[in-house]
Amino acid sequence: MIMQKIINIHFFKKINIPFFFTVFLSLLSLTSCSAQSKKNEQLEGKWYINLTHKDIGQARTIIEFNTDSNSFVAHSRRNADKDILGSWTSFLGRTFTKSLKNGSLLNIEKGIYEVKNDTLHLAGILVTPMGNFNLEGHIVNNELYATLRNKSRGHLGTISGNRNVPNLPLENYKQLFENAVSLTETKIFNKEILQSKEWKAFTKEMRVNVPKLQDDLEMVFAFFYRAEELPFSHFALMKSFEMNEGKESKQQKSYLTLEEKSHNTAYLKITSFSGTATEVDSVFNIIKQKNYQNLIVDLRNNSGGSVEAGMAFATNIIDKETFGGVFLTQKWFNNHKELPTPNDYDKLSHFTQANYDLIIEGIHQTEGLCLKIIPKEQVYKGKLYVLINRKTASTCEPIVYELKKQNRAVIIGETTAGAMLNGEMFDLDNGFKMFIPTADYYTSDGFKIDQNGVKPNIESKSDQALDRAMNYLDN
Template sequence: MDFETNQDEFEAHSRKNADRDILGFWTSLLSRTFTKNFKNGSLLRIENGNYQLLNDTIYLKGKLISTIGNLNIDGFVVGDELQSTLKYDNGNIAGNISGNRIIPDLPLSNYKNLFHDIKVLTQKHIYNKDVLKTKEWEVFTEKMNSSASNFQDDLDMIFAFYYHSRNLPFSHFSLTKTLKPTKKSNPTKPKKGYLTLKQKNSDTAYLKILSFNGTSTEVDSIFKIINEREYGHLIVDLRNNSGGNVEAGITFATNVIDKVSYGGVFLTQKWFNNHSGLPQIEDYNKFAFFSEANNDLILEGIHKTKGLCLKVIPKEKTYKGQLYILVNKNTASTCEPIVYELKKQERALIIGETTAGAMLSSETFDLDSDYKITIPTADYYASDGYKIDQNGVKPNIKTSSEDALLKAFEKIANIEE
């Protein structure tokens, strides 16, 4: 970013006219006209910046403006090194920006070659090569190929990738750049737990699951408490839960599903290379079964087999009370087959919005220049053949995300009356 200072104030911006290299002339013109995101064509900028010099340190604050939202920036410069924290208006930390005062040689990388490598890896690992024959993939590759030679820095590359890939007919396709570790203000601070249990009254509990990135032990420990207290009603909040690992997901399912269940099947490129269609439901039991809470085992099965069938084996003691699951448009990935199966078995009442429709199994591969590409390597179909990816799971009771918890309490009150 280029910084422009005036007494104790400053503004900063990333490369001007970058939007035209990515969006094209007419789209960038419309974007500049009808939004405030692309002033002078920069993808990022800092406004209302102010700074002060104390000893040998410059302290600065401002507002970071981007296409995905605005954040407050609070940081300092020592020597030629910038360290700063990005925060939401409520004070929660969103991330950080760090860097050094340099004039780089541009472009930073050969982005056309980088995109070529992305295409090669995708062709090799994608769950079904037929999705690379679609009009959406053709448009995506055409746009990236035509603009990649104009990219000057990593921001151009990543923004273009996400902008042009947004209409692809599959999820779990992402490009990231490995950043150098930044200094931590408190490296010993304990991690925040992924699960929070609150008792609403003696018969009702509320369980918030931020993500399924925790462990099976954490999930089992929470349900041990739930079962000991014998709650008649359990509200499980999966709103804004973007998924996580299969270990925590399967463990959750084994604590709330009270019968052996086939959760669906992952189909790999080995299947689609040898079959023109999907397997019949009655053929699911011919696939290898996966029932253990272990991420490495599921990846091993995806690498070696045509398909892998999820099998949920209940705990010896499962939760028996009334179950309510809160969902919204950001409830994704690992959450979705669980929500679908609970709804199909009528084991839980699903309340909220249709889920994200982002349910595939993916893996991440290394590229040059510290880039990584995540590619979906297995497609997923539910136990009745329903494809969750791009479709999502519809709730039993449709309501806004904000009102979902209130609807659950209303339902519980009506039952108790």
């Protein structure tokens, strides 16, 4: 080792230093020119991006593209995770997940591009904390547009943008958060919950983080992350938007798929209760006409929807008048210290119709609103099996609970999400909106589903639940 150092020193003593630096700088210049020639100026650099996504709404951010001869990568602000999560949590996030590379909330990987005429076509994989999405789009006249898709859910959103990058931060997020707190204090179902240690921790941590945030994406993600620790669900900050889904428009999209497994068994997958009562009734008319002895209803990954489709579903499978639980509003909690007992439900206003507008009207006007299920003249009377998992939420959960309680169905899978409240959207500032829980919910026997969930009769991993149901039939 010592001899090697001596040789190295001897070499540098003999070298012509001015000549060496001339050659070195020439090579550096050639390398630099070569690297620059590979970059695509139509894509290279920073873009002002508007992201729309079904799960978060709309959010503005800045994405920087780095190009090569026919490929690219891109990222939003580096180290944003530290300003949102803190140093330790961001370290863990980077260590154990692949979604926060270099602390960016958005990364585009495996990007490729091709220039045809005046249009640059691009494709890649958008990596986010919400998951990975196939990105495909184009740039024309310095305007970027791309769609976001994945195999399981199809079209999920878009990104669009231009070169007019504004100054940061994009918004006064400190004031936005204070307005969000004030609105929550006015609208939430029970003001006493804002005295909890979880709420105080949430507001304290957000007030530390918010001044560091630079764009809408960081603000929405920070709010979502901190709100996860609150003792209630249906609470979010977002910018709403109208998504143009083309052929997958809401009018054309079906949330129910019926498949015959055998002449005795049907499989009904309900991806959401965002459809209509008419759609639900139509499917059950087919099920009744076919006289299936077994019906498997798949509610896995169904995050809920409106009461309209949910009530229609319940009235087709429950064969006796049933209290479906009670919504308690701020008026109740302002006037009562105790929860109502199941014996008090008869004294409350009853709701029996599959109509979202009417139930919201009732929640705004009454202390409590009791759901009452009145069966159809003809209901499905065969054996019922319901598949659930950790993403089965909201409207699904009271139905699953009541089916289990009445022994009307065999529930198979994982404990549900525990996210059952009535939530409503309210306007905030500059296009931002708040989703706030305006009514608490308790089952017909007084159980609180929110934060607890509904346990299955037969525990199973989500991806094995259908097989377990089919095996249960065979036995």
